[in-house]
Amino acid sequence: MKTTKLLSISSMFFLLITLQLLSQEKLLKDHILFxxxxxxxxxxxxxIGDSYIYTVVDYKKKANAKxxxxxxxxxxxxxxxxxGDAIQFKEAKTSAVFYKAYKNVGxxxxxxxxxxxxxxxxxxxxxxxxxxxxxxCITDSKWSDAGLWVDxxxxxxxxxxxxxxxxxxVWDPKNDSNETDWNKRTVTVNPSPFQSKTWTHVSIVFSKVNTKTESEFKLYINGQLQGVIKGINDPFTWEAEKGKIMLGLGYIGFLDELTIFDKVLNPEEIIAVYELKKGIQTLLK
Incomplete structure (x- = not known):
């Protein structure tokens, strides 16, 4: 009798965990913009917006992008x-490659x-x-002017x-920024965890931007929080239709599974995405 009860409790617990995971995955799916x-x-x-990738000689000639x-x-x-496959940047001196950010980044x-x-x-x-x-780098202009990036x-x-x-x-009106200005707006990971034969997961979480309150920007690597940018209230003023998701600026290496959510993922959700057995495709089934 005791054994039967224990098995029943274990089965119920397993079912609840499974239902919780399925519910969490559905909620994540509903918040994918790109x-x-x-x-x-x-x-x-x-x-949600334009799905095509674009190439142009440089960003100053974006009107000629193909x-x-x-x-x-x-x-x-x-x-x-x-x-599956990935995008690879084989040399640093490449053309400008980007997706349009309009509607795709919320x-x-x-x-x-x-x-x-x-x-x-x-x-x-x-x-x-x-x-x-x-x-x-995600911006409508350049990395130093309403830009969100990793480098x-x-x-x-x-x-x-x-x-x-x-x-x-707002943050550098006289073009005289100092170390304090930079440290307030960056998170540095040292030593770098990246390796040539191992994939590393990166998550950027941002909240309350343009709300006239203090924004927060968090960096996670392999599901673990690395640091937080807070205590600033810089507006990110865009011409929204000019926004770009710029890829591989001077970068040499591989990039895969680029996903943008319209919500702040909590630590448990960050880990859930990191641990998806077959990537974001798992959420879209």
Missing amino acids: YSSFDGRTSADLA KGLHDPNVVLAKNKGIF YNNTSWSGTISFWLRLDPNKELAPHYCDPI FTDHSPRQFRLGAMGDIA
């Missing part, structure tokens, strides 16, 4: 992804929150060219950073 698996194609698997990849140094790497000029999730694979100290590089520093050992630079007219 997802690109890079499996066999460069266009996004899911996009749909698709048109740079031999930026390719789809078959079976090289964390799941930008709002009065209240903007969300989560950006992706995987990287590289050895930064052996593979990167000797200058700063940004695997991803690798230009010195050895290469450090990995999250940067949240609001309107340059």
Whole structure:
């Protein structure tokens, strides 16, 4: 009798956990704005806005951007992804490659929150060219003016950073920013955890941007919080339709499973995404 009761309790507990996970996955699915698996194609698997990837010689000539990849140094790497294929940046001197951010990142000029999730694979100290590089930068202008980005520093050992630079007219109006200004708006990970044969998961979580209260920006690596940018209130003022999800600025390596959620993922949800057996595709079934 006792054994039967124990089995019944165990079965009930397992069922509750399973239902909780399924419910959590459904909730996550409902909050995906943009997802690109890079499996066999460069266009996004899911996009609220434009799904196409674009290539142009440089961002100053964005009016000449063409749909698709048109740079031999930026390719789809078959079976090289964390799941399936991935996008690979083979050399640092590449054309500008981007998705349009309009509607795909949920930008709002009065209240903007969300989560950006992706995987990287590289050895930064052996593979990167000797200058700063940004695997991803989201802005309507440039990295220093209403830009949200991650980069690798230009010195050895290469450090990995999250940067949240609001309107340059607010945080650096005289173009005389100092170390204090930078430290308030960046999170630095040292030593860097990235390796050439191992995929590393990165999540950027941002909240209360443009709400006239103090914003927060959090960096997670492999599900673990690395640091928080807080105590600032820089607005991110965009011409929304000019926003871009810039990829691989000076970067050499692989990138996969780019996903943007319209909500602040909590620590448990960050880990859930990190631990998905078959990536974001698991949520879309």
